[in-house]
Amino acid sequence: MSNEPEIGKEMSKEEKLAGISTTSQNTVRVEQIAKGSSGTVLGVPSSISGNSMEVLENTRNSNNGKNTEPSKDLSEKYRLIALNTSDLIVFTTFDVDPIFTFVSPSHLKILGFEADDLLGKSGLDFIHEDDKQHIMTILLAYIDAKINGVLTADMVENTPKLDFRFRDKSGQWHFLHSTVDMVNDELLFISKDITEQKRMEHELHEKFDKLQKSELATLNIMEDLQNTIGALTIAETKIREKNQELQKINSELTSVREELTFLNRDLEKKVKERTADVEKLLKQKDEFIGQLGHDLKTPLTPLNILLPIVKEREQDPQLKELLEVIFKNVYYMKNLVIKTLALAELNSPNTQLFLQDIDLSMQIRDILDLQRALFEGKNIVLENNIPAETIVQVDLLQIRELFDNLISNAVKYSQESEVKITFDAKEMDDFIVISVKDTGIGLEPDQIKHVFDEFYKVDCSRHDLDSTGLGLSICKRIVEKHGGRIWVESQGKGKGSTFFFTLKPHKRTSGEENIMCKH
Amino acid sequence: MIITKTILVVDDNPDVITSLKTGLEDATRVYRILGAENGQKCLEMLKDNIIPDIILLDIMMPQMSGWEVFDRIKENPSWNTIPVIFLTARTDRIAKNAGSFLGEDYIEKPFEIVDLKNRIEKVFHNKASKKALVDK
Numbered sequence: 001m002s003n004e005p006e007i008g009k010e011m012s013k014e015e016k017l018a019g020i021s022t023t024s025q026n027t028v029r030v031e032q033i034a035k036g037s038s039g040t041v042l043g044v045p046s047s048i049s050g051n052s053m054e055v056l057e058n059t060r061n062s063n064n065g066k067n068t069e070p071s072k073d074l075s076e077k078y079r080l081i082a083l084n085t086s087d088l089i090v091f092t093t094f095d096v097d098p099i100f101t102f103v104s105p106s107h108l109k110i111l112g113f114e115a116d117d118l119l120g121k122s123g124l125d126f127i128h129e130d131d132k133q134h135i136m137t138i139l140l141a142y143i144d145a146k147i148n149g150v151l152t153a154d155m156v157e158n159t160p161k162l163d164f165r166f167r168d169k170s171g172q173w174h175f176l177h178s179t180v181d182m183v184n185d186e187l188l189f190i191s192k193d194i195t196e197q198k199r200m201e202h203e204l205h206e207k208f209d210k211l212q213k214s215e216l217a218t219l220n221i222m223e224d225l226q227n228t229i230g231a232l233t234i235a236e237t238k239i240r241e242k243n244q245e246l247q248k249i250n251s252e253l254t255s256v257r258e259e260l261t262f263l264n265r266d267l268e269k270k271v272k273e274r275t276a277d278v279e280k281l282l283k284q285k286d287e288f289i290g291q292l293g294h295d296l297k298t299p300l301t302p303l304n305i306l307l308p309i310v311k312e313r314e315q316d317p318q319l320k321e322l323l324e325v326i327f328k329n330v331y332y333m334k335n336l337v338i339k340t341l342a343l344a345e346l347n348s349p350n351t352q353l354f355l356q357d358i359d360l361s362m363q364i365r366d367i368l369d370l371q372r373a374l375f376e377g378k379n380i381v382l383e384n385n386i387p388a389e390t391i392v393q394v395d396l397l398q399i400r401e402l403f404d405n406l407i408s409n410a411v412k413y414s415q416e417s418e419v420k421i422t423f424d425a426k427e428m429d430d431f432i433v434i435s436v437k438d439t440g441i442g443l444e445p446d447q448i449k450h451v452f453d454e455f456y457k458v459d460c461s462r463h464d465l466d467s468t469g470l471g472l473s474i475c476k477r478i479v480e481k482h483g484g485r486i487w488v489e490s491q492g493k494g495k496g497s498t499f500f501f502t503l504k505p506h507k508r509t510s511g512e513e514n515i516m517c518k519h
Numbered sequence: 520m521i522i523t524k525t526i527l528v529v530d531d532n533p534d535v536i537t538s539l540k541t542g543l544e545d546a547t548r549v550y551r552i553l554g555a556e557n558g559q560k561c562l563e564m565l566k567d568n569i570i571p572d573i574i575l576l577d578i579m580m581p582q583m584s585g586w587e588v589f590d591r592i593k594e595n596p597s598w599n600t601i602p603v604i605f606l607t608a609r610t611d612r613i614a615k616n617a618g619s620f621l622g623e624d625y626i627e628k629p630f631e632i633v634d635l636k637n638r639i640e641k642v643f644h645n646k647a648s649k650k651a652l653v654d655k
Contacts, residue, residue, distance in 0.1 A: 290609065294579060297608035300629035302538035308632070309541055334629050370637060 088176065088191040090123070091183070096140055098123045098187055110193050112169035123189075128165035128173060135164055139180070139187075146182055163194075286348050293341040300334050332468070339470035342401065343454070346477040353395040353481060357506045360434070361386040363396070364423055367403050380411060381420040390425050391506040392432055394482060402478045403436075405471040406499055410438035412466055413458070413497075431484065431502040443490040443497050451488055452476040475501070524643065527553045527571035529561040529588060530606065531580040535628075539575070542632040550639075558583030562591055565598055573639060576622070578607045589621060602642045606630075 082089050088107035092098030100118045108114060124132055138160045160180045165173040175198040178191040307330055311323040345351055361384065368382050392399075410421050422437040443451060443458070450456045455469040479486040484502040526543065528536045536554035544552045553571060555561040557580055574592070578585035585605060592598045605625040623642045626635055 294608040297628045298532055299534075301608070302532075302534040304629040305538035305542040305632050309545070338627075338629075370634070 088178075088189075088193065090189040090191070091186045092123050092189065094143065094146075094182065094185050094187055096136060096143065098139070101186060107191075110168075111166065111174060117169065126167045128167070131164035135162055138162060142180060142182075162189075166191075282348070282350065286345075286350055289341060289344050289348075293337070296337045296341075300330070300337065303330050304334055332466075336468050336470075339468045339474060342474050343470055343477065346398075346474065346481065351481075353398070355393050355395060357391050357393055358396055358399070359388070360390040360392050360425060360432075360503075361388050363399065364403065367400060367407075371404070371407055375411065378411070379418040381418065382407075383420065383422040385422060385424040386434070387425065390427075390432060392503045393506045394503060398478045398481070402475050402501075405475050406436045409471050409499075410436065410440055410497075414438065414440035427505060430504070432505050433500055433502050435498050435500050437496065437498040439496045442493050442495040443488060444493060448488055448490060452486065475499075479503075521549070522551045523549050524572040525551045525553060525570075526573050526575060526639070527555060527561065527564065527569075528575045529555045529558065529580075529585070530575075530577040531557055532577075535577070535606070543636065547636070557581070558585070558588035558591075561588055565592070565595070570598070571601065573642060574601055574603045575606050575635075576603050578605055578609060586617070586621075602646060604635075604638060604642065 082102070082104055085104065086106050087104070088110060089102070089104035090100060090107055091102035092100055099120060099122055103113070103115060103118045108118075118126075124136075127135060142160050162176075162178045162180060164176055164178070166176045168174055173195075174193050175195045176191040177194045178189045181188045181190070307323065307327045311320060311327055314320045314323055364384050364386055368384065372380075372382070407421060411419055418439075420439045423434070424437070425432055425434045427433075447458055451458070452472050452475070454473040456472075457467055457469045476486050479501045482503055484504070486499065486501040488497055488499050490497040526539075528539050530536055533554070533556060536552070536556070540552040540554070543550045553564070553569065555564060559582065561574070561576075576585045576588060580588075585607075589603060589605075592601060592603065603622040605622045606628060607625060608628040623645075624638045626638055
């Protein structure tokens with residue numbers, strides 16, 4: 001503290017280049033500006049505060065455990081340090097608006113300035129606008145404390161440290177970290193360029209930000225996931241509930257199905273029982289009809305044989321007339337019994353067809369031979385135009401019955417003394433169409449509609465004992481049982497009728513032929 | 520007229536036999552009608568060597584049915600050439616078919632006497648032609 005050496009008196013080469021003289025105790029003034037060989041402009045302070053020296057010297061002495069160096073040597077050492085350190089060393093006036101009095105070469109080098117650019121200029125001009133207030137506040141407090149002598153121990157120990165931006169020659173901002181100290185009447189700024197550090201710090205911040213953001217994003221995703229998991233859990237719960245509901249419904253359905261199965265089985269059983277009942281009844285009906293037929297036909301047989309003979313033998317005309325009435329009624333009853341039974345048999349589901357191949361032409365000849373005998377005394381011409389070898393697959397007895405009925409029908413409904421009946425057959429598509437044409441009384445269109453109805457008689461007004469009204473119904477049933485169709489055509493009253501019906505032709509398969517060959 | 524053919528009528532209804540006697544025998548005077556009221560009597564008559572030219576056989580008879588009688592006749596070598604025409608009042612197809620396939624012919628009751636006469640004559644005619652063929 002007591003040593004206050006005059007640095008300015010011992011100037012080096014550099015001092016000569018940039019001569020600085022001390023004008024007052026409080027300020028350092030640049031007296032001479034000169035250019036160095038390197039082109040660097042240097043400002044060197046002519047005086048340095050003894051206090052600082054002392055601090056530095058004390059530090060050094062404590063390090064070495066010696067205190068032998070003289071002040072003159074120290075001054076030279078500090079000057080060399082100031083000129084050669086990589087730290088940026090600046091002296092300014094002790095002022096709120098500090099003016100550069102010394103700028104170290106490193107300062108000029110790093111910031112691209114020349115000595116003239118800075119010396120004598122206000123430091124604040126190079127400070128970033130945003131940092132000015134802060135620096136000024138600190139400096140003001142420091143200066144104030146210094147002037148008023150209220151510098152706290154803490155302030156002595158920890159000289160102000162400033163972070164600010166300093167504009168370089170090119171206008172770029174450099175981050176500087178400075179410690180401020182007072183040396184004599186000047187402010188000493190020892191700074192480090194921490195731009196790179198700041199940049200890295202900034203980068204780190206950015207990276208950190210990014211990390212934070214990504215972390216945030218991750219957190220968001222996590223949250224989303226958690227939400228999703230929550231939603232899934234809820235959905236799962238709902239599904240489980242639905243499942244339980246479904247299982248309940250399913251079990252209900254199962255029981256209903258079981259019930260239905262049971263009912264169905266019961267129903268099937270009942271249907272089977274009923275079917276059996278119906279079949280039994282049908283069988284009983286058929287048996288009853290069979291028995292009834294037998295019992296009716298048996299007494300009719302002698303009546304049918306004897307009555308014509310008795311009638312013929314009777315000489316009394318009155319009695320003969322009465323016998324004729326009896327005969328007519330017996331004849332009608334006989335026909336009614338035969339036809340009713342025939343129709344009942346045809347309508348019974350138990351009736352089966354006994355199909356065989358027959359030569360239609362030959363069968364007609366046989367039928368006509370038998371029928372002719374019944375037509376004795378009547379002028380009936382029968383013409384068979386059915387081509388030879390017209391083979392049909394039919395139930396022979398039923399086909400005979402069919403022709404019997406058609407022939408007797410033709411004979412019955414003819415007014416002329418002469419009746420001509422023509423038989424013909426034509427093969428059409430998959431059927432053989434057989435026609436029975438007569439020269440009888442013919443049919444009106446209205447009669448054509450009903451002629452196959454059961455118990456239909458063309459002349460309703462007449463109490464017709466010749467006709468039962470069942471013959472054509474039987475014909476229809478027979479044809480239908482054979483899978484065919486029957487119809488009648490007539491040009492009208494007095495113009496005759498033609499009955500048509502279809503039958504299936506016999507078709508020989510190769511298998512049948514083989515069997516026939518074996519025989 | 521000379522009676523040339525003997526007809527045996529087997530029917531449990533005597534009225535049928537009576538009426539056929541009247542209808543065939545009296546009317547034509549060429550047939551002699553014999554009657555049997557059941558299958559047993561028919562077989563007895565055959566055993567007594569009364570061999571008819573034709574048998575008219577009813578199917579539905581008590582004790583012994585027409586089918587059974589038919590079997591007995593066909594079993595016996597001295598009787599099996601006698602032609603049989605079934606008389607039936609049955610309407611079922613089995614009877615009708617069996618009647619037509621087994622016997623020479625069948626006729627459904629109640630029949631016309633003319634129809635029966637035609638069938639009988641046809642059987643005789645066929646038998647005669649067969650015999651003529653065999654004789655040759």
